[in-house]
Amino acid sequence: MTNLAIKAENISKQYRLGEVGTGTLSHDLNRLWHKIRGKQDPYLRVGESNDRTKKSTTDYVWSLRDLNFEIEQGDAVGIIGRNGAGKSTLLKLLSKVTKPTTGNFKINGRIASLLEVGTGFNPEMTGRENVYMNGAMLGMRRDEIKRKFDEIVDFSGVEKYIDTPVKRYSSGMYVRLAFAVAAHLESEILIVDEVLAVGDAEFQKKCLGKMGSVSEGEGRTVLFVSHNMSAITALCNKGLYLNKGEIASKGIIGDVLKDYHNSINENDVISYYNVGDLAVGGFKFTNLSNLGFSVIQTGDLLSLKFKIKNNYSKKCNIEFNIEFFDSSEIDIFCVGNEFNNKVLEIEPSSETEIRIQFKINLIPDKYYMKVWINNFTTFETNYTDLFFGFEVEYGDIFGTGKQPKKENSHGFVIPEYEVNYLSM
């Protein structure tokens, strides 16, 4: 058996909701009173799991609940889960920024954690001074930074401006310098929160490369939180999937990603929407190109399954159209049976499942949908309210790491095309 780097035993973290500060004294006194009588903390019993969709009935919420896991030395562990699943809380506990409410971690090795790039950067100070400052904050000794200084500056690519105050830096340079410091930390365990979301694609790749070499080459243990599934697959060999503060799955990264993917689909079964005498619902998106991924990427082949229920007393002939909108509610495209003359017949009080497969290279955004139904039996046309459909992440379809963006006026869809220089 290989040695362990981290062992978590019954880790829980409770947070107080709402206005912190009001009523704290009374709660503290109540706590003290229970303690004096040798009773359990009365506020540790209340609290519920962290489901943000429901309104909480108590002031306390469990951000993490009873986590038990072991991480072996040299593993690169991708921590995944939806927003609010407790990923960042877990990293905060391991970074000692705050302590667990119950349980403990056993750790073998020095931990360097990177919850943010450029912590402690001061705009008035020069790049050089900030490298020393940031390095010291991350736990490096002065001579250690001195030894690695040239390497750090080299990695960041800002040597020309190293003696300029960082307030004159572009945001890209700032991030490069900050990450360069962090990338040169000497530690047995490296913890990285979604910090790569900043910086340009080229530099992101460089960082991922550096992190990869870190986990494979030097036998370092890496814990990595990201929503970028391709980065996770590229970097990690193990996975930890958190759902509402609890471990939903752990183990080999491929298996964990599959579990994550499946559960997302389960979660996405929405209740039915009434459309006149009919009801539509049970929408399920599957990404056919890349089964391991839970997120829809540009260029993926998509499969949409949904159901239509007939609540009318007679058989209905219907035509449906599903319209897709982007986050600014501009309609982008629609799919349905209107244009191919396949009218759908549904028996009274029964339901039909429909599958539509389509491919469209959408620009990364959130997409919403609206279902229109023409009922030829009742001569009614009805439609649903707008509801959330899916989110598209950029899948590197050009293989260059460069990404078209809506905010840079690159349009709504990305055609697959070739550019040829004919006269050359």
Place this chain on the structure above:
Amino acid sequence: METQNQIWTEEIKSKNSLFSVNIKEVWGHRDLMFMLVKKDFITFYKQTILGPIWFFIQPIMTIAMYIIVFGNIAKLSTDGLPQIAFYLAGTVIWNYFSESLNKTATVFKDNAAVFGKVYFPRLIMPISIVVSGLMKFAIQFSLFLIAVLYFTFIEGTVHPNIWILATPLLIVLMASLALGLGMIFSSLTTKYKDLVFLLSFGIQLAMYATPVIYPLSTIPEKYKWIVELNPLTGIFECFRYGYLGSGSFEASTLAISSGLIAIIFIIGVLIFNKVEKSFMDSV
């Protein structure tokens, strides 16, 4: 499941004993402390036009005001010392104490952004504040020394003596008291935010409960013990006695002050250490 040779170098626990202050860890981060002091130095120089000249202007204006209000209107005694030297002595060291306390008392609030993202022994932060304060203190102290030299050799009205050598000890005592009290307040204010208001006028009031603008000798014998309970009293009296050569200074007062300060300092470190691990949840 644990193998025999599994070793753990560290444990993160939900419950910490009150006395788990990790001095070794603080020492290991001394470079960070020096960087923080250097940062204060650099940012101060870069942000102001007049730079350190402000450090002179402030005490000069203050003592001018004291001479008018306390010396000439209220006619408070200065133990027969020249007013400029007397008030300057009090102001210079009071400034250091009050500013160190003010800044350390809000250390969690002021540094929440950094503390929330990276771990290092939090004690480094208040220590660096107290050390950076020494820079300003040194400048103002040199102003005071000029005054002492003038009144000793030209006017002959003040008589420095061997107690000058106690200066480093007095500075350490003041720094420890500011640090101790500051840590107690900063720990409590993360949860009970009202204490910030108490502190801001508390420091103002404390100046009048300390022999800053009056000598201890003017206090009636009956009430002297109350003022002597103030750990600052011994420091101020010793400082003035050493440099100006007059005042009702006794070594025992300084000894009592030292003892009290040591107790406050230890309480401060323990409370701070207790709070630092979970303050991010309530700040």
